[in-house]
Amino acid sequence: MAYAAVLRSPHAHARIKWIDTENAAKAPGVIATLTGEEARELAGPIPFFIDPAVFGGKTTEVRCLAVDKVVMAGQPVAAVVAESVNDAEAALAAITVDYEVLSPVLDADQAMSEDAPRVYDDWDDNVVITIPFVEGDVEAALDAADHVIEDEVSIHRLSTQPIEPRGNMAVWEQDGSLTFYGSIQNPHPLRLHLSQSLGIPERSIRVIAPNVGGGLGLKMHGHPEETLVCVLAKLAGRPVKWHEDRRETLLIGGIEQRHRFKIGFMNDGTIVALQNRIITNIGMLGASPGWGMSFLSALSFPLGYKIAATDVQVQAVTTNKGIWNATRGYGKQGTNVPMERMVDMAARHLGMDRIEIRRQNLIEAHEFPFTTNSGLHIDSGDYHGALDKLVELIDYEELKAEQERLRQEGRYLGIGIAYELTPEAADIPGTIVGGFDSCQVKMGPSGNVTVLTGVTSPGSGNDTGIVQIVADELGVPIDSIGIVQGDTEACPYGFGNYSGRSIVSGGNSAVLAARDVADKVQAGAALLLEAAQDDIELANGLASVKGAPEQAIPIAKVAETIYTLNFAIPGIPEPPLESTRVYKPDNIRHTPDEKGRIQPYPTYSFAVHGAVVEVDVETGRIEITRIGIVHDCGTMINPAFIEGQMAGAVVMGMGNAWTEELKYDEDGIPLSTRFKTYLMPRAGDVPEIELVHQVTPSPFTLLGTKGAGEAGVGGGMSVLTNAVDDALAPLGVTVTELPVSPPNVLAAINRARANGGAA
Amino acid sequence: MSDTLPLGVTLNGIERSVEVDPRRLLVEVVRDELGQPGTHIGCLTGDCGACTIELDGQIVKSCLLLAASANGCEITTIEGLAENGELTTIQQAFWDEYGFQCGFCLPGMLFAAKDLLEVNATPTDGEIRSAINGNLCRCTGYDTIVKSIAEAARRMAAA
Numbered sequence: 001m002a003y004a005a006v007l008r009s010p011h012a013h014a015r016i017k018w019i020d021t022e023n024a025a026k027a028p029g030v031i032a033t034l035t036g037e038e039a040r041e042l043a044g045p046i047p048f049f050i051d052p053a054v055f056g057g058k059t060t061e062v063r064c065l066a067v068d069k070v071v072m073a074g075q076p077v078a079a080v081v082a083e084s085v086n087d088a089e090a091a092l093a094a095i096t097v098d099y100e101v102l103s104p105v106l107d108a109d110q111a112m113s114e115d116a117p118r119v120y121d122d123w124d125d126n127v128v129i130t131i132p133f134v135e136g137d138v139e140a141a142l143d144a145a146d147h148v149i150e151d152e153v154s155i156h157r158l159s160t161q162p163i164e165p166r167g168n169m170a171v172w173e174q175d176g177s178l179t180f181y182g183s184i185q186n187p188h189p190l191r192l193h194l195s196q197s198l199g200i201p202e203r204s205i206r207v208i209a210p211n212v213g214g215g216l217g218l219k220m221h222g223h224p225e226e227t228l229v230c231v232l233a234k235l236a237g238r239p240v241k242w243h244e245d246r247r248e249t250l251l252i253g254g255i256e257q258r259h260r261f262k263i264g265f266m267n268d269g270t271i272v273a274l275q276n277r278i279i280t281n282i283g284m285l286g287a288s289p290g291w292g293m294s295f296l297s298a299l300s301f302p303l304g305y306k307i308a309a310t311d312v313q314v315q316a317v318t319t320n321k322g323i324w325n326a327t328r329g330y331g332k333q334g335t336n337v338p339m340e341r342m343v344d345m346a347a348r349h350l351g352m353d354r355i356e357i358r359r360q361n362l363i364e365a366h367e368f369p370f371t372t373n374s375g376l377h378i379d380s381g382d383y384h385g386a387l388d389k390l391v392e393l394i395d396y397e398e399l400k401a402e403q404e405r406l407r408q409e410g411r412y413l414g415i416g417i418a419y420e421l422t423p424e425a426a427d428i429p430g431t432i433v434g435g436f437d438s439c440q441v442k443m444g445p446s447g448n449v450t451v452l453t454g455v456t457s458p459g460s461g462n463d464t465g466i467v468q469i470v471a472d473e474l475g476v477p478i479d480s481i482g483i484v485q486g487d488t489e490a491c492p493y494g495f496g497n498y499s500g501r502s503i504v505s506g507g508n509s510a511v512l513a514a515r516d517v518a519d520k521v522q523a524g525a526a527l528l529l530e531a532a533q534d535d536i537e538l539a540n541g542l543a544s545v546k547g548a549p550e551q552a553i554p555i556a557k558v559a560e561t562i563y564t565l566n567f568a569i570p571g572i573p574e575p576p577l578e579s580t581r582v583y584k585p586d587n588i589r590h591t592p593d594e595k596g597r598i599q600p601y602p603t604y605s606f607a608v609h610g611a612v613v614e615v616d617v618e619t620g621r622i623e624i625t626r627i628g629i630v631h632d633c634g635t636m637i638n639p640a641f642i643e644g645q646m647a648g649a650v651v652m653g654m655g656n657a658w659t660e661e662l663k664y665d666e667d668g669i670p671l672s673t674r675f676k677t678y679l680m681p682r683a684g685d686v687p688e689i690e691l692v693h694q695v696t697p698s699p700f701t702l703l704g705t706k707g708a709g710e711a712g713v714g715g716g717m718s719v720l721t722n723a724v725d726d727a728l729a730p731l732g733v734t735v736t737e738l739p740v741s742p743p744n745v746l747a748a749i750n751r752a753r754a755n756g757g758a759a
Numbered sequence: 760m761s762d763t764l765p766l767g768v769t770l771n772g773i774e775r776s777v778e779v780d781p782r783r784l785l786v787e788v789v790r791d792e793l794g795q796p797g798t799h800i801g802c803l804t805g806d807c808g809a810c811t812i813e814l815d816g817q818i819v820k821s822c823l824l825l826a827a828s829a830n831g832c833e834i835t836t837i838e839g840l841a842e843n844g845e846l847t848t849i850q851q852a853f854w855d856e857y858g859f860q861c862g863f864c865l866p867g868m869l870f871a872a873k874d875l876l877e878v879n880a881t882p883t884d885g886e887i888r889s890a891i892n893g894n895l896c897r898c899t900g901y902d903t904i905v906k907s908i909a910e911a912a913r914r915m916a917a918a
Contacts, residue, residue, distance in 0.1 A: 086782040163801045163809055163897050164863040213799070213863030214897055246802040459861025459898055640857050644899055648860065651900030675806035675895065683888040683901040 002031050004232050004242040005088035006225065007078040007095050008251075009070035012104035012320040012668025013117065016068055016077060016097060024080055024094040029087030032235040033095070034079045034228075036065035042231045047193045049222045049289035054430045057129030057316070060120050062287040064197075064228040070099075071119050072284040072322050073669050074251040076224050081236045085243070104320035104668040108258070108281035111319045119284070119318045128285060128316040131298055135373035135595075136309030141273035145264025148273075149345050153338040155717075155738045157256035157281070157662040160327045160652070161680060162458075164213020165244035168225055170233035177204040178230060185215040185456060186496035189432040190226065191488045193287075197227045209486035215458030215497055216652075217326030218252055222288030247673045253662040254290050254327035256281040257297060259338040265346045269360040271307050276338070278314040283321035289433070290324025291316055293331030296423075299374050300335035303421040304383055304606065305343070305361045310373040320668045328652065329713035330499065332422055336714030337657070337721060337738065340418045344722050348729065354417045354722075355387055355396065358608075362387075362419065369587075369699070375597025376423060378604045379587055379698045379706075383419065386608045386630040386694050390417075393692050394610040394628040406614075407730060414727025416611040420715035423601040424500035424707030429590045435602065436584040437505035438492040441470055441513040443521070443577035445563035447541070447556025449474060449481040454494010455506030456486045460709055461641035462502035466510045468637055469503075469703075473514035474521070475538030476555055492580050500707030503637055504603060508702040509583035516579030523573045524558045587700035603698040605633040605706040609650070609719035615727040620746030622724060624654065624686055629715070632694040634706035639693060645708045647689045653716020655681040661739050728752070764827040770795070771839030779826045786810040788826035789836060797837035797866050801895070808894030811867035812836050818874045820893075837866035840873075848918070849873055849911040858907030860898035867894045872908045882912060 021033035034042075045061045053059040066077045078095050082088035105111045105119065111126040119126050142148055169181040178200065184190055187207040195202040212219065225242055233240035257280040264273035280294040298314035327333075347357040362383040363370045370378045390396070396415070403413045427435025440452040451470050457463045463483045471478045484490050494506065518538055525543030526533040535546045544552035563575050585602035592598055612626040631646050659679035663671040672678040697704025717738070724745060725735040732752040737744060763778035770793055777792045789798050789812065801807035803822045810821045813835035840847050846854060849872050859865040868891060875882055875890035882890065887908045888901070896904060 084780060084783075085787070086780055090782075161897065162861070162863070163807055163895055164799065164861065165801070212861065214861040216897065243800070246804070459859075459863075461860065644857055644860055644903060647900035647902045648896075648898045649900075652897065674804050675802050676804060680895055680897065681901075682893075682895065683891045683905065684885075686901060688884070688905070689900060689902050 002081045002083060002236045002238050002240050003085045003088050004079055004081050004229060004240050005085065005092050006076045007092045008074045009066065009077050010073065011070060011099055011101050012073045013102040014070050014099040015102065016066060016070065017100055018098050019078055020096040021078060024091040027087070027091035027094050029083035030080055030091045031083065032081045032232065034065065034232060034235060036063060036067040036077060039063065039065045039231055040067055042234070043227050044197050044199060046222060046224065046227055046287040047196045048287045049220060050292040050428060050431045050433060052129050052291065055129060058123055060285055064224040064231065071320055074322060075284065076228065079228060079232055081232045081240055106319055106321055106664060106668050108279045108317040108319060111317045119320060126318050128282065128291060128318055130313065130315045131295055132313040133298055133301065133374040134311045138273050138275045138309045138311040141309035142262055142264040142275065145272050146267045147349055148262055148264045149349060150262045151345065151736060152258060152260045153341045153736050154258040155255055155334060155337055157253040157321065158327065158656045158660050159250065159253045159662055160216035160218045161249060161678065162214025162216050162218060165246060165249045166219060166223065166225070167243045168229040169239060169241040170230040171239040172233055176200065179206045179208065180230065181208045181210065182226065183212050183219055184209050184221055185212070185219045185458065185498060186221060187456065187486050187488050188454065188493050189495060190221045192432065193221065194226065194230060198230055207488045209456055212456065212458045216328045217330060217498065220289050220326045220498060222286060246675065250662065250673055250678055251322045251670065252325045253283065253322050254293060254324040255334055257334050261338065261342060263342045263346060269350055269352050269357045271305060271346060271361050272309065274302055274307050274310045274312070276301060276312045278312070280314060280316045281319050281321060282316050282324045283319055284323045285318050286323035288323065288325040290326055293324065293326065293334065296331030297334030299376070300332050300421065300423060301339065302373060303335060303339050304363045304378060304381065304419065305339070306363055307373065321664060322662065322670065326498065328649065329710050332710065333653065333714035333717050336420050336718045340718035340722055344725060345734065355391060358419055359384055359387060375593060375595065375599055376601065377587060377599045379602070379700050380696050381604065381606055381632065382694065382696050383606065386606065386632055389630040389692050389694060390608045390610050390628060393630065393690055394626065399612060412615040412617055412727040414613045414615060414723040414725070416613065416719040416723025416726060418609045418715055418718035418722055420607045420609060420711060420718065422500065422605045422711040422714065424605055424710065425504040425585055425602050426499045426600050427588050428600055429598070432495070434495040435505065435588050436582050437494040437501065437509050438580060438582045439506060439509035439513045440492050440578065440580040441510065441517050443517050443559050445560045447476065447480060447559045449476060451481060451483040451510060452491045453483065453485055453506050453510065454492055455502040456496045457502070458497050460502065460645055461638060462506060465503050465637045465641060466507055469507050469510045470514045473511060474518050476541055500605065500709045500711070503705050504585055504701050504707045505583055507637060507705060509581050511702055512581035512583055513579040516581065517577050520573040520577055521555055521558050524562050525553055527569065527571055528553055528558065528561065583702065585701050602700050603634065603706040605708065605711045607631040607711055607715050609715040611719040611723045613720070613723040613727055615724060615745065617731065617749055620742035620749065622658065622740065622745065624720070626687060628690045630692045630694055631711065632696050633708045633711065634695065634697045635704035636693065636695065637705065642708045643691055646691060646712045649710065649712025650689065650716035651681050651686050653713040654686065654720045656713065657717035657720045657738050657740060659739065659741050661741065766826055766830050768829055769833040771835055781825065781827050783826045784822050785824040785826045785829050786821040789821060789834070795836045795838050799863050799866060801863065806895065808867035808871065809864050811870040811894065813870060818870045837869065840869065848914050849876065852911035852914060853907040856907040856910050857903045864894055864896040868896065868904055872911060875908065876912055876915060880912060880916060884909065
């Protein structure tokens with residue numbers, strides 16, 4: 001084994017004049033060095049997970065090591081392989097790079113000005129793509145509205161930061177085949193992309209993703225270090241491992257965006273018009289799927305609100321900030337936060353209750369399936385039922401009374417309310433973002449079952465969930481079933497982990513495969529028990545005749561008979577007891593409708609959130625005292641896992657909105673380089689979570705599941721922001737800028753006081 | 760490779776000695792040279808707690824110590840907690856109460872929980888949260904971890 005270390009650009013924008021690795025090559029323990037020029041001879045560009053060109057945007061060539069120019073601080077420019085990590089890191093210091101430093105452009109608005117530096121020399125401007133979603137005559141609707149609020153909401157740059165950083169290892173075999181081990185989310189798609197960048201057949205690559213210590217979108221691939229480690233292992237002539245340092249993980253961000261909007265509404269609270277111009281600051285355009293979140297932030301408007309006229313446009317802008325990757329929620333938090341701010345702003349303007357205004361505008365249960373203005377076809381829901389449950393859960397009326405009492409004492413209690421919609425299990429045409437997935441179920445002669453699936457688990461428990469599903473279908477004990485995930489040699493083709501898809505796509509494919517195996521077991525049992533196949537029930541490890549439980553045979557015995565007496569017993573089903581099936585959820589539509597819209601999601605989970613905070617107006621410090629959630633993701637396979645997903649997502653969302661921020665200095669150098677400066681919630685920062693389930697099954701998925709895992713991030717961000725806004729309402733503060741960190745909250749209070757405030 | 764230093768430790772009850780690169784951190788040596796990969800590296804700055812181990816009976820973040828400085832010490836890692844494959848009461852409570860998801864923070868959480876319950880057999884939820892404030896979890900939102908530790912305390916009191 002040898003170890004890699006990566007030399008990264010200290011500049012946000014610079015030309016590389018020359019690189020000298022001679023001294024590094026002579027340093028103790030060094031096996032090989034690599035520059036961008038050299039790497040270009042050994043590997044092609046890194047394929048995009050989602051290429052903006054597919055949607056009519058601009059694209060660029062992404063290399064594992066920069067050639068000629070760096071466009072973000074931290075971009076890899078050279079690498080060393082050595083006998084130990086320490087030797088490799090020490091040798092980096094011996095590499096000399098001569099840079100011609102260029103002016104960076106860091107702000108998205110500035111990046112759009114005519115005279116802004118170009119991040120990519122051959123582009124006309126810094127706009128990657130502009131995507132409009134227009135429905136109805138917004139100008140007329142705004143004119144006709146009783147009230148119009150014009151304002152903006154901005155969300156800062158944040159990141160998901162799983163506690164396990166990324167890690168890659170490449171092993172070349174003598175026959176030219178490659179085994180890649182990685183803490184990654186999408187083994188099969190990575191195999192394709194490695195074959196393209198390395199120029200070797202897909203069949204020569206095996207990708208193994210062992211237990212992953214949290215994915216959260218950050219471990220979707222397209223990162224330079226995947227191809228890089230393979231090239232280094234080839235050079236070194238032995239396996240090479242690269243283990244990311246947290247400083248490197250913290251180079252990867254997402255979400256940073258600004259919404260400039262006008263929202264029009266009537267005296268009774270009906271929202272009639274929304275115009276929104278979104279600009280996302282995607283930093284360096286990378287091959288990983290992060291930039292695509294821009295698309296989702298616009299597409300998801302106006303969530304489940306019935307707004308007749310909407311005109312939403314997103315522009316994704318490249319700058320010299322760090323690369324984006326997917327952040328759990330995949331851009332939907334970029335809809336949830338501003339939309340929930342707007343609804344609260346309208347309520348405050350009218351003096352209307354915030355639950356009431358949501359009741360007034362959300363799709364009603366009898367109106368599903370419902371087509372939104374951007375063409376999304378929301379499968380099912382009961383938003384009003386969820387609001388009723390939330391009111392009860394948090395005792396909303398009593399909370400409001402308490403808030404009033406505390407205000408008299410000069411204390412600033414805030415009650416946050418937020419609705420959240422989470423489109424799940426996406427399939428994006430023309431990309432490797434697939435909405436279907438696969439499963440193989442194999443029963444051996446002992447009756448033991450192996451499940452192989454194309455979805456991977458980042459620790460969410462989907463492996464256990466899928467095993468539960470198979471156990472249920474086959475009627476065998478859970479401990480007789482094993483599951484294999486994350487190995488492209490063993491598992492059927494699948495897309496891995498993203499978009500809350502593991503149970504929707506992976507779980508339902510397991511149902512189909514298990515039913516095929518169950519059919520054969522039932523046929524065999526029917527023969528052995530001299531009964532009709534339709535009368536055979538599988539449960540508790542036994543195949544028994546309906547209504548005659550004494551007529552039964554162990555399922556394991558049936559399996560053994562099928563494998564060992566197949567020639568002896570005429571008519572017994574043929575082995576193997578195996579089936580591989582794909583599940584394609586309904587409701588996805590890629591044929592554009594008359595307005596050119598597609599429908600990339602089968603299902604839409606939702607939640608409503610309540611939170612109580614107290615703000616110390618002298619310090620800007622927030623104490624979160626209550627979190628209440630009503631969550632509806634349709635049919636639940638394992639409620640405990642779903643609760644775990646929701647609790648984790650909400651706390652992550654609250655951290656995202658509160659103290660987590662990837663900051664840069666004026667030269668574009670990252671300042672949030674460690675967990676001492678990128679502050680994620682700790683146990684003492686959050687209270688116990690009160691969670692209530694509502695179950696509105698999806699009519700478009702086999703078991704009625706809707707997906708869990710992403711939901712909660714956008715809700716947590718929105719509800720905390722709204723709670724802080726509510727707390728500070730008496731001071732005349734309207735929260736329009738995230739994060740709601742103590743300095744920002746204090747600044748907002750001071751601004752409001754300087755303006756005379758409302759109080 | 761630079762000159763090495765000798766490191767002799769009692770690791771999970773077994774005496775071990777290895778030669779270590781003086782630049783190496785204790786966590787790196789525990790994982791790579793001593794073969795105990797259950798101790799995890801999340802940050803290398805003492806902020807996440809995934810590398811927590813017991814050193815001479817005290818919990819420490821093993822990324823904050825040079826390996827060579829542990830010479831002569833007794834070390835317990837996560838691999839040394841369960842005896843004969845039997846989970847400890849705390850481990851079992853984490854299992855039963857869904858006290859982890861990806862499991863990356865789990866070794867550190869278990870040591871923090873053990874350390875708390877050794878000095879405070881009946882902690883409040885607030886005391887539990889305070890005791891694990893040095894350990895980051897990005898999956899659970901902490902709720903089930905707090906419940907696991909409270910449940911472990913109840914079981915230990917009843918035993």
